[in-house]
Amino acid sequence: xxxxxxxxxxxxxxxxxxxxxxxxxxxxxxxxxxxxxxxxxxxxxxxxxxxxxxxxxxxxxxxxxxxxxxxxxxxxxxxxxxxxxxxxxxxxxxxxxxxxxxxxxxxxxxxxxxxxxxxxxxxxxxxxxxxxxxxxxxxxxxxxxxxxxxxxxxxxxxxxxxxxxxxxxxxxxxxxxxxxxxxxxxxxxxxxxxxxxxxxxxxxxxxxxxxxxxxxxxxxxxxxxxxxxxxxxxxxxxxxxxxxxxxxxxxxxxxxxxxxxxxxxxxxxxxxxxxxxxxxxxxxxxxxxxxxxxxxxxxxxxxxxxxxxxxxxxxxxxxxxxxxxxxxxxxxxxxxxxxxxxxxxxxxxxxxxxxxxxxxxxxxxxxxxxxxxxxxxxxxxxxxxxxxxxxxxxxxxxxxxxxxxxxxxxxxxxxxxxxxxxxxxxxxxxxxxxxxxxxxxxxxxxxxxxxxxxxxxxxxxxxxxxxxxxxxxxxxxxxxxxxxxxxxxxxxxxxxxxxxxxxxxxxxxxxxxxxxxxxxxxxxxxxxxxxxxxxxxxxxxxxxxxxxxxxxxxxxxxxxxxxxxxx
Amino acid sequence: xxxxxxxxxxxxxxxxxxxxxxxxxxxxxxxxxxxxxxxxxxxxxxxxxxxxxxxxxxxxxxxxxxxxxxxxxxxxxxxxxxxxxxxxxxxxxxxxxxxxxxxxxxxxxxxxxxxxxxxxxxxxxxxxxxxxxxxxxxxxxxxxxxxxxxxxxxxxxxxxxxxxxxxxxxxxxxxxxxxxxxxxxxxx
Numbered sequence: 001x002x003x004x005x006x007x008x009x010x011x012x013x014x015x016x017x018x019x020x021x022x023x024x025x026x027x028x029x030x031x032x033x034x035x036x037x038x039x040x041x042x043x044x045x046x047x048x049x050x051x052x053x054x055x056x057x058x059x060x061x062x063x064x065x066x067x068x069x070x071x072x073x074x075x076x077x078x079x080x081x082x083x084x085x086x087x088x089x090x091x092x093x094x095x096x097x098x099x100x101x102x103x104x105x106x107x108x109x110x111x112x113x114x115x116x117x118x119x120x121x122x123x124x125x126x127x128x129x130x131x132x133x134x135x136x137x138x139x140x141x142x143x144x145x146x147x148x149x150x151x152x153x154x155x156x157x158x159x160x161x162x163x164x165x166x167x168x169x170x171x172x173x174x175x176x177x178x179x180x181x182x183x184x185x186x187x188x189x190x191x192x193x194x195x196x197x198x199x200x201x202x203x204x205x206x207x208x209x210x211x212x213x214x215x216x217x218x219x220x221x222x223x224x225x226x227x228x229x230x231x232x233x234x235x236x237x238x239x240x241x242x243x244x245x246x247x248x249x250x251x252x253x254x255x256x257x258x259x260x261x262x263x264x265x266x267x268x269x270x271x272x273x274x275x276x277x278x279x280x281x282x283x284x285x286x287x288x289x290x291x292x293x294x295x296x297x298x299x300x301x302x303x304x305x306x307x308x309x310x311x312x313x314x315x316x317x318x319x320x321x322x323x324x325x326x327x328x329x330x331x332x333x334x335x336x337x338x339x340x341x342x343x344x345x346x347x348x349x350x351x352x353x354x355x356x357x358x359x360x361x362x363x364x365x366x367x368x369x370x371x372x373x374x375x376x377x378x379x380x381x382x383x384x385x386x387x388x389x390x391x392x393x394x395x396x397x398x399x400x401x402x403x404x405x406x407x408x409x410x411x412x413x414x415x416x417x418x419x420x421x422x423x424x425x426x427x428x429x430x431x432x433x434x435x436x437x438x439x440x441x442x443x444x445x446x447x448x449x450x451x452x453x454x455x456x457x458x459x460x461x462x463x464x465x466x467x468x469x470x471x472x473x474x475x476x477x478x479x480x481x482x483x484x485x486x487x488x489x490x491x492x493x494x495x496x497x498x499x500x501x502x503x504x505x506x507x508x509x510x511x512x513x514x515x516x517x518x519x520x521x522x523x524x525x526x527x528x529x530x531x532x533x534x535x536x537x538x539x540x541x542x543x544x545x546x547x548x549x550x551x552x553x554x555x556x557x558x559x560x561x562x563x564x565x566x567x
Numbered sequence: 568x569x570x571x572x573x574x575x576x577x578x579x580x581x582x583x584x585x586x587x588x589x590x591x592x593x594x595x596x597x598x599x600x601x602x603x604x605x606x607x608x609x610x611x612x613x614x615x616x617x618x619x620x621x622x623x624x625x626x627x628x629x630x631x632x633x634x635x636x637x638x639x640x641x642x643x644x645x646x647x648x649x650x651x652x653x654x655x656x657x658x659x660x661x662x663x664x665x666x667x668x669x670x671x672x673x674x675x676x677x678x679x680x681x682x683x684x685x686x687x688x689x690x691x692x693x694x695x696x697x698x699x700x701x702x703x704x705x706x707x708x709x710x711x712x713x714x715x716x717x718x719x720x721x722x723x724x725x726x727x728x729x730x731x732x733x734x735x736x737x738x739x740x741x742x743x744x745x746x747x748x749x750x751x752x753x754x755x
Contacts, residue, residue: 119590120590120593123590123593123594123597124597124601127642127644128644131589131590148644311569317642318638318641318642319635319638319639319641319642321638322570322631322634322635323635326569326570326572327569328569
């Protein structure tokens with residue numbers, strides 16, 4: 001059947017069961033948006049205030065739903081505005097298909113208006129990029145792009161269509177192939193054959209070796225990494241942890257992979273890891289990391305990391321093995337499948353002495369007394385009043401660490417945070433995406449005054465689409481995390497971190513047509529947060545905090561994991 | 568037990584089969600720059616299979632680094648296979664064109680003699696220059712270039728190193744790393 005090329009692009013989105021896209025139109029992508037007008041009943045488009053917001057929204061949508069996010073942008077500045085979002089998705093292995101359009105063929109390479117080589121720019125921060133010059137390849141490219149983004153280790157993919165490919169008079173052969181069937185369509189089949197693709201079925205010998213290692217271990221420790229979340233392997237992971245009866249440390253990306261309130265949880269590990277996690281890591285004799293790349297924020301000093309332990313890495317990506325920390329054993333495969341196989345073979349273990357040694361250490365450190373409102377009071381109020389399945393999107397910095405330390409995340413997609421790339425301004429976009437994908441859940445966006453200022457224009461999007469997102473600003477008038485480093489490591493030389501400036505976030509919220517609340521005490525926090533939950537519209541809570549509040553515990557970068565700078 | 572990796576930095580040769588699509592060379596090459604590795608030489612050319620290109624890269628690395636880079640390479644969609652070739656089991660050759668000053672007859676004779684010893688060919692002559700073509704391993708071309716420097720080299724055009732395994736085994740064989748074959752490519 002012959003259809004318009006742009007219609008084929010939309011049909012390909014429908015093949016993948018895409019019903020929500022985020023984006024921002026412009027000159028070269030006009031034809032695509034014109035076609036979108038015909039599909040407005042089937043595909044909801046969320047127009048953000050900035051392409052970066054759209055990229056984070058698509059990412060947040062993907063993380064919270066487990067589906068592939070889709071984001072549109074025009075050529076040139078539209079495309080380059082996506083790059084921070086693409087890199088954020090890449091570092092955290094989030095499946096997003098970015099679609100941009102470029103100038104038409106005769107202008108390509110002529111430095112035409114709004115022309116940029118976005119496929120070249122995006123190459124190091126995507127799993128694959130496609131420059132589409134021949135309209136006949138549209139179905140193949142679209143199907144392949146979604147397959148690449150979603151399978152194996154997920155990640156972002158970028159498709160750049162030349163404008164002439166999308167001209168309304170261009171027609172191509174197209175046949176609707178539903179998602180479940182198009183995995184066997186020509187281009188993916190060709191890819192599979194050329195790469196001698198096999199399902200990444202774990203090696204049974206490797207699994208047996210680990211079962212033996214577990215049998216010999218007296219002090220095992222589990223690390224729940226982002227792979228458990230992306231692979232939606234939380235049930236298998238919990239069964240594994242309970243069978244092994246071992247403490248479980250959770251990385252930033254692993255939040256939601258294992259119940260935060262579980263009796264085996266030791267909390268975060270690494271730079272701001274709990275005593276329990278970091279001491280356990282140092283003293284364990286077997287460390288099993290699932291879907292974790294041992295980044296420099298977890299394995300602060302790779303040489304001394306878990307030095308008494310045999311280290312076992314379970315990962316879907318071969319190139320992660322031995323990348324940051326040398327391992328003793330590894331199993332390659334999806335977290336879900338590997339853990340299923342392990343659970344079948346594993347008998348019930350019990351490690352009461354080891355647990356008794358580690359688990360009592362997890363009692364949270366007592367924050368210093370303060371006349372002012374403390375971050376802990378803010379977070380505990382939220383935890384007490386919000387439903388347990390509330391989705392939390394964070395920005396980056398102190399409030400991010402506090403949020404992850406204080407909230408208990410129970411399912412994958414409940415915590416949305418830029419753990420790998422550390423993108424300030426990620427949270428509000430991600431919250432918008434999460435709310436679009438999970439309309440029934442409460443979505444809270446925690447942020448700092450520095451982060452919020454970076455992308456607060458997305459409040460316009462929150463207002464326009466009536467998204468009842470609650471933004472909680474940890475407003476301490478400084479770039480708190482950087483100030484903390486300056487305080488502890490740079491001899492209190494607070495270079496360019498004090499944010500003694502506007503805007504007034506309450507008035508800002510009101511200017512966008514939302515509700516704003518100033519919060520300076522616990523009582524005000526309780527009242528404001530309850531009002532925000534009941535408001536049914538976007539709200540901003542401007543929580544005034546002391547600028548010298550610190551994230552505890554803390555281990556300096558590169559230091560030994562139990563060498564606490566702050567307890 | 569932790570695997571022991573040779574931490575000595577030395578020359579490694581990577582043979583990479585890729586699908587011949589636009590931008591594939593830059594996609595492969597940027598992996599090396601990203602990790603801060605220096606490519607000693609890179610050669611790309613067609614193979615016996617249609618639309619399949621073979622890229623040969625020589626770089627200085629230690630064993631852990633070369634394994635990392637090979638694994639990263641395997642993840643790229645257009646890459647079909649990657650093999651680390653070692654010197655003992657592979658043949659490595661390069662080709663160079665050297666334009667030498669030969670102002671008088673005796674200089675010319677001497678250059679020709681030298682070239683003969685190295686089994687190099689004179690492929691162009693002018694009144695005061697000779698162009699020598701030499702084919703051989705790195706040390707052979709380097710030795711000839713060293714000797715010709717006495718006459719004054721005007722310019723050199725050189726390929727990078729090409730490499731192929733000795734004996735029956737080929738890059739298409741099933742004899743690669745266990746990981747690569749047991750698990751297939753893990754992008755999909």
